[in-house]
Amino acid sequence: MKIKKLKPLLINIFKKHGLNIKHAEISSNALLNAELVGAYGHGLSRLKMYCDRINKKVINPKPKIKIKKISQSISHIDANNSIGFVAADIAIKKAIQNAKKTGIGLVAVKNSGHYGLSGYYAEQAVKKNLITMIFTNAPPAVAPHGALKSLFGTNPICFGTPTGSKIPFILDTSISMINRGKIRVAARNNQKIPEGVALDKFGKPTTDAKKALEGVQLPIAGFRGSGLAWMVDILSGVLTGGNHSGKVKDPFDDFSGPQNIGHLFITFKTNLFVNNFNNRIINNIKTIKNLPKIKGIKEIMYPGQNKYKRFKMNSKKEIKISQIIRKDLRILQN
């Protein structure tokens, strides 16, 4: 389907579910962006879930979002269980504003929900010539090191910086070795999963996807990745007033209440300490790209480059819509 046709359709669906036009637009743009960068797990496949949560009153379509000024640099947002996209959109804009004013911005959000890709918000800050770090909580997916139960979310760590070129450096990396969706697909197709990504229910390493589904997923790099996931849980949950320590509900399965996800946005100017940041980052990237390469590697890519390419490429094409999503779209707009 053409984006031009799809976008008003999405906006209409969100409006029908009670969002105002602005919030419907913000949410539609975020979903479309996920499709265009190829992050389909954060795209249209979630539309029905968002609408279901609104219908079950665990997302508030008409939130009274409160922005509390802690200082010129620091703000706290109570998102009042808004759809996550809206909370994150307000938060990154506030973080940009604070950093532009004072050099640094720190914005915490509580009572929010799943907001899609951290990188999408990082891009907004980078376009305003700021460096940004973004942390968000997520439902249990990964076992802490030594534990036999998932508790940490995929808890992405996101970092973005201007590059002196039109392609931003956006690292947006989950701390999970593999996402649960991939294990589900492998189990359905009787495929093995890679070694070292999951344990069975007894805590033994397994490559059997079905056993992995009964067990737990592992963080990257063992104790270290587990520590990074824990850091994200503290920064986005404990600190902000959001849910933490495994209490964020799965948005697909658990309609017993709002998610109360927390997010943390840090932004700062690139020219705080040097007056030639652009030249410095251009040289940095050039030096690294010019390193000798492993056989078969054409180009050393920086984080965000591939995503940018996919975005450009996909923006020229129609968005492919599966039968399931086609059905969702049909039902949800009526």
Next chain:
Amino acid sequence: MKIKKLKPLLINIFKKHGLNIKHAEISSNALLNAELVGAYGHGLSRLKMYCDRINKKVINPKPKIKIKKISQSISHIDANNSIGFVAADIAIKKAIQNAKKTGIGLVAVKNSGHYGLSGYYAEQAVKKNLITMIFTNAPPAVAPHGALKSLFGTNPICFGTPTGSKIPFILDTSISMINRGKIRVAARNNQKIPEGVALDKFGKPTTDAKKALEGVQLPIAGFRGSGLAWMVDILSGVLTGGNHSGKVKDPFDDFSGPQNIGHLFITFKTNLFVNNFNNRIINNIKTIKNLPKIKGIKEIMYPGQNKYKRFKMNSKKEIKISQIIRKDLRILQN
């Protein structure tokens, strides 16, 4: 040797090499701390290197350190090629001061050197009831994803937070799968190294330690760890005015000039957004510790717990000093 006896000896050595008493104390304390937490690679084994660098005039024993106020929250320190310990000590104290004053502190350092363990400085902020993130550059040790040459340092990511108990949460994790010292030891002893930690000089995975020494070390988690290392290079090098993109000199091998390492310290108050942070973090840790455990795991540990235990245990004992270091101590004090 008893710490009581060792400490004045170290102070004396640094003083003999031109440091003032305060800088000699700061440097000695940092080295002793590394010994006590069991991070021997950052302890006495480096003493001779620091003195050699002073002798070769690539560490400045009498630095004129400039602290530039960018705002109430933000400071920039030009360490004038001081020994790294001194630069980092001033920087973390400034970051603490800024955060206490305004809620958040951001302090960048340039023209510094190797400062030992990030966690040591994080502890100082945590003791003042602040959350902290610390990034530092380091000499080339890890190949960017796809490259056949080391460029990133072990580039630690450090995060610390108060826990409501006397044992701080200090994550201080290198992004290298294995450190070069361990590969050197394995090569000497004809031992194999684990799979997935290094490539040979042709870019093929190897478990042969000798071949790994000719090749490159890998970052944790492939492209993701490479991205995290790149982030640290940008935050601590490109942003601060320090060296970056592989230009930090190896302190042991390269005396052709100062290291010009950059560091970045971020600090903020725990009670910016919630008034019960202590309860929240206590609950967080308790919940995670109470998870069912993998067979053989007695306790789920948070980052920093083991180090704290080692510190307590080792503080009661004498510090073991190898023949080599004994010789260093003898020569350096004369």
